[in-house]
Amino acid sequence: MQKHDGILLESGTNELEIVEFQMGQNRYGINVIKVKEIILPIPITTIPHAHPSIEGIIQLRGAVLPVVNMERVMGLPETLGKNEGKFIVAAFNKQEVVFHVHDVAQIHRVSWNQIEKPADLYTGDASQVIGVIKRENDMLFLLDFEKIVVDINPDSGIQLDEVKKLGKRERSNKKILVAEDSPMLRKLLSDTLTEAGYGNIEFFENGKDALEFLETVLADGKKVTEEIQLVITDIEMPQMDGHHFTKRIRANNELAELPVIIFSSLITDELKHKGISVGANDQVSKPEIAELVLKIDQYIL
Incomplete structure (x- = not known):
């Protein structure tokens, strides 16, 4: 099953296409935008002292790629032989x-409003x-594939030290609205933006919830840009x-002048046109937090 450009949806429809895969008795999904291709297993080279979830590495078209064993990630009994199952070759977070x-x-087309947040219980x-x-x-x-990768290799995630190198700034009177579904990322963004001087974050x-908040501000007769100076949003929510x-x-018309920065693992040269087409002012790939802060500086004076 090869991914091809024709499967990508028009930007801003609130729809996505999901590659369905099976682990044990359950079925899971990964955004088709992340999937480069799906192949039968090829020989894996074992790496000494690798993370327990890493089976090893493969060489694919000249690139050396790590192989993540999803049975180990999900705590399932290890029944999958190295030559069994399928390889999902994915690209995100650069x-x-x-x-x-x-x-x-198979591949399913669904609307994001059909996707429910899992219960904390x-x-x-x-x-x-x-x-x-x-x-x-x-x-x-x-599944949160970004979290899976960061759990295996924490250095691939957001690094607070990158923000500290930028030096102190005092912007606490400037309010930023952030739409991000991952609790881990919300905590990291809170810590890093506060370190950068942007501690007033909603x-x-x-x-959907973020838009309703903005509409409530309008309903109260307030000028949105006086209440919120910038919007940061993930893509997958x-x-x-x-x-x-x-x-x-x-x-x-009453919201249109708000600066919007998209901060997502799906920002690539091939996909930036999607954010441009919906009117984003800027787009930054996770986990480039220092670049995000510098972009914020440009829009919040």
């Missing part, structure tokens, strides 16, 4: 990773599940994604 899964089924802080899609006979779980778990959120801001 890196390429291979995920070894039991099987790959059955997920907890450590869960890799970021969304649930209910179907007639079962459920499909969206967080929301998705674009249940209920309303960042592209659709940005598009809705631009479509509202």
Whole structure:
């Protein structure tokens, strides 16, 4: 199953396409934008002293890529032989990773408003599940692949030291609205932006809640740009994604002048046109937090 450009959706529709794969009795999903290709397993070279979730490395078209064993990540019994299952070759956060899964089924097109946030009761802080899609006979779980990779290699995540190198600034009177569904990322953004001097932050778990807040500000008769000076949004979020959120801001004359920066693992040279088409002022790839702060500086004077 090869990924091809024709499968990508028009920007701002609040839809996504998901590659469904199987692990044990459950079915999971990964955003098709992250998937470069799906291949049968090829020989793996074992690496001494590697993280327990890393099976080893493969060489694919001249690139050396790590292979993540999803049974180990998810705490499942190890039944998968090295020559069994499927390899999902993925690219995000400016890196390429291979995920070894039991099987790959099909591609689904769904709306973000069909994706529910998982209940804290059955997920907890450590869960890799970021969304649930209910179907007639079962459920499909969206996994947080960024968190999986950061748990394996913490250096691939947001680094507070990068912000400290920028020096102190005092911007606490400037308010930033952030739409980000990951609790881990909200905490990291809170810490890093506060370190950078931007401590006045209003967080929301998705674009829908963030947009409703902005509309409430308008309903109260306030000028939005006096209450909020900048919006930062992720792309992948249940209920309303960042592209659709940005598009809705631009479509509202009273919100349109708000600066919007998209901060996402999906920012690549090939996909930046999507953010441009919905009216984003800037786009920064996770985990480039220092670059994000410098972009904020440009829009908040």
